[in-house]
Amino acid sequence: MSIYRCKYCKHVSECTNPNFTPTQCSQCGKPVMVFDTVTFVEHLVKRYNEVAQELHKLTRTRDKKFHKN
């Protein structure tokens, strides 16, 4: 299965595109890149975890500074 997220209208959709070649957004008709669904979700989970860790670090740093004053 393949998936895309349109960078123009933010529409997300699955599509039956076996070669992962660019296709047209079903919402706005602009060209979109198509990805393997598992690879796409793995990338999102990895990115989410990186952002969550960064937020955790920033929150701890902020709290340490707050308690010093």
Ligand SMILES: [Zn+2]
């Ligand atoms: Zn679109």
